[in-house]
Amino acid sequence: MKKLIIAISLFTFQAFALEVKSVAGGSCWVQELEDSIKIASFNNSISTNLSNPMLGQLIGDISAKDHLIGPSGNNQFFVHCGSFGARLVMNLESTQGRVCVWTNFDESGIESHEVGYLKKNELGACDGYLKNEFLLGLTSDEQKREEVLKHLEKKYQHDFKLIALTKTLYKVIRVNESFDIEEIGRIYGVKYIERVIINHPVGEFHLLENLTTQVF
Known part of the structure; x- marks a missing residue:
């Protein structure tokens, strides 16, 4: 019940100004604000607020760790919602071609990430390959x-x-x-x-x- 209350309260701010999106039959709720993304995942009882600086830092960390310099331009971002919870998925342009990044997060923010590679000009939702x-x-x-x-x-x-x-x-x-x-x-x-x-x-x-x- 505590997790449910947290998830519901996550969307009270600006709820009337910005639409809350229901994903996967209501398993996740997503709200895009000007400076953050609010996500509630009911399957694993996690709610979080991903700020733009946090996402910028994440991309910087990915670039440094995986030797991908300067992702920019034609980038795409998704929330994936399934039986194991929600993930932030990014289809990014890098110096090594396009990459697909899946992230795990908890209430405090991004916890870990996994990088897969994509074929040239492969856009949209992605999984990536080793x-x-x-x-x-x-x-x-x-x-x-x-x-x-x-x-x-x-x-x-x-x-x-x-x-x-x-x-x-x-x-x-x-x-x-x-x-x-x-x-x-x-x-x-x-x-x-x-x-x-x-x-x-x-x-x-x-x-x-x-x-x-x-x-x-």
Whole structure:
């Protein structure tokens, strides 16, 4: 009951001036003010007020920690609401291309974040993929498969590591970021090589329209 009272009181200020958005069938409430975002998540009983300086600091921390310099321009911000609660999701432009950032927060603000990478010009709600991990599918022909593995080990041993998941499926961990992983896909006996998508909880995205128009 205490959490519910907190969540309801979160929206009393300027409730008539600015609309409160209900997300995921009322599982979350979102209100955009001029200088903050108020979010109440009923599934995990958390309410918080994310101020613009706090969000600017978050982007600065992401830039420093993940070596992404100067996100600006065409950025998008969302609240994702699902059975595990609410998350702030950001689709940002950076010097390394577009990135997808999922954040966890508590009553005091941002608690942690996870960065995924996106394809060029991929906008909108996002999950992102791991930058240096891939799934490699090989032929079911055992002899040809052994030839492919020997070739990869000999030519690319300093560029990535291979971890066997099954006889025909491997995880590729790229060590040398300058190496073009698509070269492997052209080797005879390789069926496919795919990016590893970061899995997030199922839920509903709500675009933060006011915040998306700002540049940090």
